Each structure stands twice: as C-alpha cells, then as structure tokens.
Amino acid sequence: xxxxxxxxLKKDSxxxxxxxxxxxxxxxxxxxxxxxxxxxxxxxxxxxxxSLFGNEEEYIEPMSQALFLEFWHTxxxxxxxxxxxxxxxxIRLASNIRHYKYxxxxxxxxxxxxxxxxxxxxxxxxxxxxxxxxxxFIWHGGAIYMSLRSLWELYA
Amino acid sequence: MHNTYRLAIVYFTLFxxxxxxxxxxxxxxxxxxxxxxxxxxxxxxxxxxxxxKTLSGTLKVLYPHMFSIxxxxxxxxxxxxxxxxxxxxxxxxxxxxxxxxxxxxxFSGFFMILGISMFAFVKxxxxxxxxxxxxxxxxxxxxxxxxxxx
Numbered sequence: 001x002x003x004x005x006x007x008x009l010k011k012d013s014x015x016x017x018x019x020x021x022x023x024x025x026x027x028x029x030x031x032x033x034x035x036x037x038x039x040x041x042x043x044x045x046x047x048x049x050x051s052l053f054g055n056e057e058e059y060i061e062p063m064s065q066a067l068f069l070e071f072w073h074t075x076x077x078x079x080x081x082x083x084x085x086x087x088x089x090x091i092r093l094a095s096n097i098r099h100y101k102y103x104x105x106x107x108x109x110x111x112x113x114x115x116x117x118x119x120x121x122x123x124x125x126x127x128x129x130x131x132x133x134x135x136x137f138i139w140h141g142g143a144i145y146m147s148l149r150s151l152w153e154l155y156a
Numbered sequence: 157m158h159n160t161y162r163l164a165i166v167y168f169t170l171f172x173x174x175x176x177x178x179x180x181x182x183x184x185x186x187x188x189x190x191x192x193x194x195x196x197x198x199x200x201x202x203x204x205x206x207x208x209k210t211l212s213g214t215l216k217v218l219y220p221h222m223f224s225i226x227x228x229x230x231x232x233x234x235x236x237x238x239x240x241x242x243x244x245x246x247x248x249x250x251x252x253x254x255x256x257x258x259x260x261x262x263f264s265g266f267f268m269i270l271g272i273s274m275f276a277f278v279k280x281x282x283x284x285x286x287x288x289x290x291x292x293x294x295x296x297x298x299x300x301x302x303x304x305x306x
Contacts, residue, residue: 069181073175083167084164084168084231088161091160104163112170112171112174115171119178
C-alpha cells in the first residue's frame with residue numbers, strides 16, 4: 001500500500017501506471033463476477049431460488065449446506081479483499097469529491113447486507129433473496145463507479 | 157492517516173467478523189466440535205459409512221488456505237500495528253500466536269491423514285485459539301478506531 005504515502009499520485013508516473021493497471025483489473029473482476037454469478041447460481045429471484053432450494057419438477061437438487069457455506073465463505077473473502085483495495089485507492093484519489101464518503105458507505109454497507117442476507121435466505125426465509133440481489137447490484141454498481149472514478153482521476 | 161481510511165478499516169473488520177462466522181459454521185457443519193467428529197471426518201468411520209479423507213482432497217482445502225489465511229492475518233495484524241498497541245510486548249506474542257495457530261489449524265488435518273491421530277486435539281485447540289486471537293485483534297482495531305477523537 002505504498003501509494004497511500006505518495007504525496008501526489010497524479011505526478012508520480014510510475015505509481016500512476018501501477019494503479020491504473022490494478023484498477024483496470026479490479027473493474028474487469030467486478031464485471032466478470034456479474035456474468036459468473038448469472039451463469040452459476042443466477043441473479044434473479046427464480047434462478048437463485050432454484051440454485052439454493054432445487055426444483056422437484058425439473059429434478060434439480062437443492063444446494064447442500066456444506067456447498068452453500070463454502071460458497072459463502074469464499075464470497076466473503078474475495079469481496080472484502082477487493083473492496084478494501086478498491087476503497088483505499090478511491091479514498092486516496094477521490095477525497096476531493098463531495099459525495100465520496102456517501103458512495104463508500106453505500107458500497108460497503110450494501111455488500112455487507114447482501115452477504116448477511118444470503119445465509120438468512122438459505123436458513124430462514126427465501127424472501128431475503130431479494131435483499132441479496134438488491135444489495136449485490138448496489139455494491140457492484142457502486143464499485144464500478146468507484147473504479148471508473150479512480151481511473152478518471154488517474155488520467156486527469 | 158486519512159480519516160476515511162478508518163472507515164474502510166471498520167468495514168473490513170466487519171467483513172472479517174462475517175468471515176470468521178462462516179468459518180465457524182463450516183467447521184461445525186462439515187467436521188464438528190468433538191475429537192470423535194474430527195477423527196471421523198479425517199480418518200473415516202466404517203460404522204457410519206464415512207470414508208477417510210484422501211491426500212488430494214485434503215490438499216485441495218489446505219493449498220488455497222496457506223496463502224489466503226496468511227494474507228488475511230497479515231492485513232489484520234498490520235492494521236493493529238497502526239494502533240497504540242503496536243509497541244507492546246504482548247502484540248509480538250500475539251503475532252506469533254496468530255501465525256502458529258493458523259499453521260496448526262490448516263496442517264493438522266494433513267498430519268491426521270498421515271496417521272498421527274493426536275492432531276485431532278491440535279486441530280480443535282488451534283481452531284479455537286485462532287478464533288479467539290482473531291476476535292481479540294478485531295476488538296483491538298475497532299476499539300482503537302472508535303475511541304479516537306475526530
């Protein structure tokens with residue numbers, strides 16, 4: 001995290017290039033994650049319901065508890081690492097923007113809410129699938145904005 | 157430190173608590189919290205029709221955890237380093253305890269399938285100590301950030 005102590009990131013061309021590459025790949029990861037989830041477990045109420053609880057008519061087995069927990073555990077790890085890295089760069093570059101804290105809070109809290117609502121949906125009530133999907137899209141949208149804004153600041 | 161970094165660290169700590177909860181639930185669901193459960197999971201049990209874990213199956217779990225837990229521990233410990241607790245002697249012991257407990261936690265299953273059954277106890281003890289150490293580190297971070305005046 002050397003970039004957090006560089007005085008002017010825009011003038012330090014080496015660190016500038018390193019961060020452009022990093023943010024570009026974070027952006028790619030966040031966009032790819034939407035496609036991977038869409039194909040894998042689904043991102044609509046129906047598809048996610050079927051992935052978690054199965055469907056007798058279509059002979060689809062429900063997701064086992066162990067598999068679900070492994071999925072949840074991995075998701076938490078990747079999201080926390082991605083968001084920590086992205087937010088550190090974003091704070092360093094975009095702190096002059098009026099609403100930057102609001103965006104940061106929105107992304108982080110929606111990511112946490114979506115991650116909490118997933119096991120609640122699995123163990124308690126499938127109504128929480130909707131909250132998971134909403135939270136998922138809010139944090140993805142916010143994270144894409146944060147990446148693009150950071151890239152904008154690096155190119156400006 | 158930029159004030160907003162504190163906000164990002166608080167969120168990271170909340171994610172970390174969730175990660176720990178998911179690890180606890182995984183351990184409870186897949187293995188169980190008794191020595192017998194751990195033995196059954198790794199060595200198998202004919203009466204329960206449970207197969208012993210294979211070397212490749214154990215390595216599949218062990219291999220990604222070697223890097224990811226170390227990275228996670230480093231991030232958490234380095235946040236504690238920036239608090240007022242960084243120079244205390246017990247922080248150095250805490251660093252050793254953190255890395256020792258994660259080493260034993262991830263490798264004890266491997267030693268069990270090699271035939272050293274006493275590692276069932278080590279597995280349980282190291283998981284509990286890892287859990288307590290991380291909770292304590294999270295508390296140090298949150299306490300340090302939330303008690304600071306703006």
